[in-house]
Amino acid sequence: MTLDQFRDSIKLDAPPSGLSLALAGLWWDAKGHWDRAHESAQQDEGVAGSWVHAYLHRKEGDISNAGHWYRRAGKPVCKSSLDQEWSEIANALLDGSHSQ
16 A cells, blocks of 8 residues: 555545554544554554554653653654654555564
């Protein structure tokens, strides 16, 4: 799935089948469902889930907690806009480069 296809899928009522927990978290976030996004990301204990988890706490404004999750993901704390970070994470996860 491409980033454009992923973005288009947000028009659907449910995430496309086969999405990783981390990508489903981003999907729910884009739908405006932070709690569902957080629940999904939290279930993925790997790098991808930690990265999405960090993004979600940054979006929430909990920078301290976000920092913990960025460290777990092995990522620096993001300084770009939330929209840019969302796209960066989605693109990386869709191409499989951070799916562990």
